[in-house]
Amino acid sequence: MSLAHAFEDLKPQRESDALADLISRMGVRMAYAKDEEIYAQEDPVEFLYLVVQGAVRTTHLMSDGRRQVAEFYYPGEVFGLEPGPDHRFSAEAVADAIVVVVKRSAVAAFADDGALERAIWRATRRELDRTQTHLMLLGRKTACERVASFLQTLIDRAPAQEGCELAMSRQDMADYLGLTIETVSRMLTQLQAERVVEFKSSRRFQVRDPEALSRLAE
Amino acid sequence: MSLAHAFEDLKPQRESDALADLISRMGVRMAYAKDEEIYAQEDPVEFLYLVVQGAVRTTHLMSDGRRQVAEFYYPGEVFGLEPGPDHRFSAEAVADAIVVVVKRSAVAAFADDGALERAIWRATRRELDRTQTHLMLLGRKTACERVASFLQTLIDRAPAQEGCELAMSRQDMADYLGLTIETVSRMLTQLQAERVVEFKSSRRFQVRDPEALSRLAE
DNA sequence: CGATCGGTTGAGTCATCTCAACAGAGGTGG
DNA sequence: CCACCTCTGTTGAGATGACTCAACCGATCG
Numbered sequence: 001m002s003l004a005h006a007f008e009d010l011k012p013q014r015e016s017d018a019l020a021d022l023i024s025r026m027g028v029r030m031a032y033a034k035d036e037e038i039y040a041q042e043d044p045v046e047f048l049y050l051v052v053q054g055a056v057r058t059t060h061l062m063s064d065g066r067r068q069v070a071e072f073y074y075p076g077e078v079f080g081l082e083p084g085p086d087h088r089f090s091a092e093a094v095a096d097a098i099v100v101v102v103k104r105s106a107v108a109a110f111a112d113d114g115a116l117e118r119a120i121w122r123a124t125r126r127e128l129d130r131t132q133t134h135l136m137l138l139g140r141k142t143a144c145e146r147v148a149s150f151l152q153t154l155i156d157r158a159p160a161q162e163g164c165e166l167a168m169s170r171q172d173m174a175d176y177l178g179l180t181i182e183t184v185s186r187m188l189t190q191l192q193a194e195r196v197v198e199f200k201s202s203r204r205f206q207v208r209d210p211e212a213l214s215r216l217a218e
Numbered sequence: 219m220s221l222a223h224a225f226e227d228l229k230p231q232r233e234s235d236a237l238a239d240l241i242s243r244m245g246v247r248m249a250y251a252k253d254e255e256i257y258a259q260e261d262p263v264e265f266l267y268l269v270v271q272g273a274v275r276t277t278h279l280m281s282d283g284r285r286q287v288a289e290f291y292y293p294g295e296v297f298g299l300e301p302g303p304d305h306r307f308s309a310e311a312v313a314d315a316i317v318v319v320v321k322r323s324a325v326a327a328f329a330d331d332g333a334l335e336r337a338i339w340r341a342t343r344r345e346l347d348r349t350q351t352h353l354m355l356l357g358r359k360t361a362c363e364r365v366a367s368f369l370q371t372l373i374d375r376a377p378a379q380e381g382c383e384l385a386m387s388r389q390d391m392a393d394y395l396g397l398t399i400e401t402v403s404r405m406l407t408q409l410q411a412e413r414v415v416e417f418k419s420s421r422r423f424q425v426r427d428p429e430a431l432s433r434l435a436e
Numbered sequence: 437c438g439a440t441c442g443g444t445t446g447a448g449t450c451a452t453c454t455c456a457a458c459a460g461a462g463g464t465g466g
Numbered sequence: 467c468c469a470c471c472t473c474t475g476t477t478g479a480g481a482t483g484a485c486t487c488a489a490c491c492g493a494t495c496g
Contacts, residue, residue, distance in 0.1 A: 060354060062436060068357040070350070083343035088350060121339060125301035128346045131353060132288070132306060136278060138356035139286040139396040143484065170443065178357040183484060185444055202443060218280060361452065388475060398453060403476055420460095420475060 019078050019119035023050040026110055027102035032093035039080070041090045047101050048120075049080040054097025055167035058089040059175065069176035071130060072168065074157065078123050094168045138178050141218065146177040147187040148216035151197060155207060166203045191216075237296050237337035241268040244328055245320035250311035257298070259308045265319050266338075267298040272315025273385035276307040277393065287394035289348060290386065292375065296341050312386045356396050359436065364395040365405040366434035369415060373425060384421045409434075 027050065032038055038049065038056065049056070056073040070089045073079040082088060093099075108116055137149050150173065155164050166173070170181040177184065191197050196212045199205045207213055245268065250256055256267065256274065267274070269291050276288040276297060288307045291297040300306060311317075326334055355367050368391065373382050384391070388399040395402065409415050414430045417423045425431055 062358065066358040068354055070353065083347040083350075117335075117339075124342060124346065128342065128349060129301040131346060131349045132301070135288065135349060135353050135356065136286055138353065140280065140284040180485060181443080182445085182486085186484095189444075399475075400454085400477085401452060404452095407476075 017076070017078070017119075017123075018115060019048070019123050020050050020076060022107055022110075022116065022119065023048050023078065023102050024052075024100050026107055027100035030099050030101055032097045032099060034093055034095050036093050038091040038093065038099065039087055041087055043087045043090075045080070045082050045085060045087055046105075047080055047103055048078060048107060049091070050100040051075050051077050051079065052098040052100055055094040056091055056097055056099065057094050057168065057172060057176075058091050060089050067175045068178070069172055071127075071134070072172075072176070074167070081120065081124050081127055083124075094172060134176075143177075143179055143183050144187050144190065145216055145218055146179065147173075147184060148191065148196070148213055149218065150177060151191075151205070151207075152213055152217040163200055163204045163206045166205070235294070235296070235337075235341075236333060237266070237341050238268050238294060240325055240328075240334065240337065241266050241296065241320050242270075242318050244325055245318035248317050248319050250315050250317060252311055252313050254311050256309040256311065256317065257305055259305055261305045261308075263298070263300050263303060263305055264323075265298055265321055266296060266325060267309070268318040269293050269295050269297065270316040270318055272317075273312040274309055274315055274317065275312050275386065275390060275394075276309050278307050285393045286396070287390055289345075289352070290390075290394070292385070299338065299342050299345055301342075312390060352394075361395075361397055361401050362405050362408065363434055363436055364397065365391075365402060366409065366414070366431055367436065368395060369409075369423070369425075370431055370435040381418055381422045381424045384423070 027048075029052070032054075039047070041060065051073050053075055055075075056079055058070040058073075058079060060068045060070060062068075071079070072094065079091060133153075137146055141149065151164075154166070158164060168176075170184050173179075174181045174184045179187075188197075188199065191213075192199055194212070196207070196209045196216065197205050198208050245266075247270070250272075257265070259278065271293055273293075274291040274297055276291075278286045278288060280286075289297070290312065297309060351371075355364055359367065369382075372384070376382060386394075388402050391397075392399045392402045397405075406415075406417065409431075410417055412430070414425070414427045414434065415423045416426050
């Protein structure tokens with residue numbers, strides 16, 4: 001974990017968001033290498049984090065090694081919010097990442113009256129929303145639908161310029177989707193064979209049939 | 219949907235909870251028959267609900283009929299909180315139920331300053347916590363582990379007196395656990411054969427080996 | 437140029453699903 | 467009060483979607 005300078009002028013890159021603004025103005029900028037841990041399962045919940053560059057995943061490891069990826073976070077998004085006093089998930093950098101970190105209590109002191117509460121409230125609702133979407137994906141969808149939904153979510157979040165980038169490995173996708181890497185790979189191959197998407201490389205794709213994709217994603 | 223009298227003196231039966239108190243003091247008491255709808259998917263989110271008697275489930279129905287049960291709510295528990303402006307899930311009575319209903323704006327007017335916000339905030343965090351637990355269950359657990367986890371959760375929530383009651387059908391359990399009724403039934407039979415639990419009837423069981431159950435539930 | 441890493445593909449296995457029969461608990465009406 | 471019906475849950479047998487294990491491939495790196 002390497003420390004960089006604080007109080008830098010960082011703009012949230014993805015949306016205007018009061019909480020992201022606060023964090024970027026008050027926090028310490030940190031750099032994490034790919035797969036480096038940002039916080040651990042069971043750690044107390046006391047910081048807020050803003051992704052500036054790269055991507056972050058939150059994961060839960062079961063005692064026998066099975067892994068569940070709870071969520072991916074991209075530049076401009078806040079993570080580290082959890083309902084309990086301790087983290088149920090750990091956070092790691094999916095790829096080399098820059099993250100702004102700030103202690104919740106510090107933000108509380110600086111923020112005007114209810115601004116922080118409202119901002120955290122909004123972010124928590126967003127968290128719940130995403131978790132519910134994820135739940136629907138895991139509960140009743142087929143492997144193909146899961147992969148299609150995942151790609152759909154990616155392009156929804158990142159305005160699809162020339163090709164959408166997959167920040168994460170097949171293993172990360174598999175652990176998010178509740179599948180194996182082989183199944184993920186086969187489904188991607190299948191979607192490409194059906195001319196729904198096209199992969200220019202294993203980490204970069206373009207949608208060829210948006211209609212079909214959103215139909216598959218339900 | 220039958221209407222009964224308002225402003226009755228209802229004590230939340232399961233925990234002291236500011237929000238439940240508020241709702242029970244201000245709300246209208248309603249009775250719902252088994253499987254009756256309390257609110258629908260896509261309905262605007264504008265009421266808060268407190269279970270007084272019976273049980274309630276929230277479910278999402280996919281276009282082809284696949285169903286996912288998101289959560290079950292028991293007496294003393296608040297439901298109807300969702301992150302978006304519209305309900306992603308519908309709510310129905312699992313068994314004949316009594317529910318207190320109140321308009322959010324009405325509670326807001328009566329509650330002192332931030333009391334309502336804090337209460338809703340707390341309830342939403344609880345909602346997120348449960349959804350995360352559910353997510354872990356659906357992502358990587360086997361059928362047997364899912365069923366064991368489910369039973370474990372039940373006895374954790376309801377202090378296990380003489381036998382724990384299953385308020386819901388096998389279909390409801392299956393749709394919650396992402397399984398079929400046959401698989402749920404087989405797993406229950408198996409758990410009973412292994413002397414982990416004992417069923418006195420199809421809806422009432424007792425734990426015989428708590429150690430084994432919590433090990434299976436992970 | 438070999439080694440390593442991430443990803444793909446193939447072949448066989450297995451957990452769960454599907455379809456179908458059956459069993460018990462109520463409920464109803466003759 | 468008994469015969470019948472319906473509804474819910476259980477059990478069995480066979481099908482199948484996803485998993486496991488293993489080989490292979492291409493890119494990257496020393």
